[in-house]
Amino acid sequence: MNVTPLRLPDAASIEAVLAALDPASADADLIPALAAAFPGFEFGLAHVDDAYWRDTRTVIRPDGTRVGELRRWMSAELAKDSGEIRALWTRLKETDLEITEWRGTSAFVFAPTGPGVADYVQIALGREVEGRAGPIVNPDYRPWGEEELLDPGWPRRDPLPETDRLAGPVYRLLDRAGGAFIHVRSLLDRCGRVERDKREAKRPELERRVLREVEPHGTRDTPFLELVPDYFDVVPRELRFVRDWEDSSAKPQRVYAHWALDARDYIYKDEREVGFIPRPLRPPQERLLMTPETSVHLLMDRIEAVDREVGLPFGWFFLMTHGHWVEPDVGLAIAEGLKTQRVRLPDPDARVLLRWADRTYGF
Template sequence: MTPPPARLPDSASLQAVLAGLDPASVDADLVPALAAAFRGFDFSLAQVDDEYWRDARSVIRSDGTRVGELRPWMMAELAKDGGDIRALWTRLKETDLQITEWRGNSAFVFAPTGTGVADYIQIALGREIEWRAGPVVNPDYRPWGEEELLDPSWPRHEGLPDTDRLAGPIYRLLDRAGGAFVHVRSFLDRCGRIERDKREAKRPELERRVIREVGPDGTRETPFLQAVPDWFDFVPRELRFFRDWEASSARSQLVFAHWALDVRDYTHKGEREVGFIPRPLKIPRERLQMTPETSVHQLMDRIEAIDRELALPFGWFFLMTHGHWVEPDVGLAIADGLKAQRVRLPDPDAAVLLRWSERTYGF
């Protein structure tokens, strides 16, 4: 009997799996729990070192007894003192009340759904721990406004001892901009469709637009679409990233073994915003920057070293599109070297780089 098709995860079922994990063994249990809930998927987990703080603080006593959430509790306490911040501070600094904070790091779960480079799902999570962070008010400094009480800056931001751990670790869906769960190929299709729709909506306006140039023979007018005939053929950078991966030496490896995607999909002022910023899971020891004295042959040595560090052929190129670890000028210099036949790359990689150099993109 043919097994039923695998059921794609959804937000509610993912949250149910996460809620059922024991903090004591959450890291070991996450992938098996997902595999049990969504049979047919081969899940893998990648964690990112990018500490963040949640805007969710609580108030506790020194013995750990929970008093309430910081903001509503603090506003009620301020009301008791008739809005007098000095009186509130004087009263609270003599108590044993403390603030808790949730601190986390991003984590991503992946699972392939096919053989294509974009045939996989991604789940964006936060791995979070609640800590005892500091006194409810700064005993050495009187706050001057409500916001200093509600959004305190005095809690410690350095590493905390394990004795100050209150809860967690837990895993939580990170739905910061509508991108907690994506099927990547479907998402790319959505990116392309929305971009086409946006451009098509401007067709009547662009058909009327002209470019005026003033020269010695007078003013010449050129229809915009005649001057820019490929305006409607624009390919979003998100699609180009995956197409370049598929067309290059990198195609021998899985995208999600090397990159996570910070996905956004939301509507702002009636305009649909959809796309992603790629985040490298592996980074080189040093940035590759272009300097006047750097030769193209030195650049070739450096990009080969980066590829070895990443264990990814042509990996330097995708770091370059990200923009931080390899400067775009490096790619342009190597493209010029290819055109002058001073250096060589494998034919697929050379074609991708030369195409990029004609119309660059980056994140």
């Protein structure tokens, strides 16, 4: 499918769209609002169940009246009691004041920009709701330090009842390490270029480096690049992930139909870091683990079951590169079974798996 967008999304424009959403209908209005703001894109939405808490808390009265931001308000109250934590706790636990907290889960918006499996844009959002967290202090436990008052860790962590909701849901652009809005194909190009530049910058040093090996009749100095001749040809795991998708039975389906990407693009200690960690949108119910008594034929049955569950041919392989849902040893065992002709995979998948087994990668 060829898509010719009239206007490429940008962070400021996306934030303007999000700010204009009415919380009462934000879930239903999000995709239509983005489509209206950026004609030519066919947006889709996927939610990820990964609860997080923002550090923004507010002090309120039982009727919902807002008293102030927790840290600033609590610091002022502590000053009234000359910094005496016990005195402040004794006073506050007799009040009916409460604190609120913002809870969120991740949401990812996708839209294709071309026919390739990585030709799409991704927007990383947080879907957040503000609710009552509990009384202003824990009445059953006296805090021992100021930070326990300013950043309490005791409020409940069970699901937030609808009756305790105060605001939201609202959608917020999550600029996690520069990956809030990405064009995936462009990110991959940058990832490969940055890795090549890093390695090339080390060429003069590596051309001088030698490794001394002890032999029965003395020592021998071997140039590093003679031992690692493909050092400058290493392909980043992110590019291998997409290349393996394109070369396997998964190719007819889009990456974004099954995976969200926790992307990053930032500078750390004067070095640029570019890449992503893939996150499955529909992980299997159970992990596939390798045990000594597991035969390769049983593994074949199990990987077929995983593929059916996630709705993706060769899906087990990409779960394996992540490492949590399918152990890498599963892939190595099946690769060995292919080499000894004990099992078979479709030819494209067999080539991808054997290539991976020859030089493994993971996230």
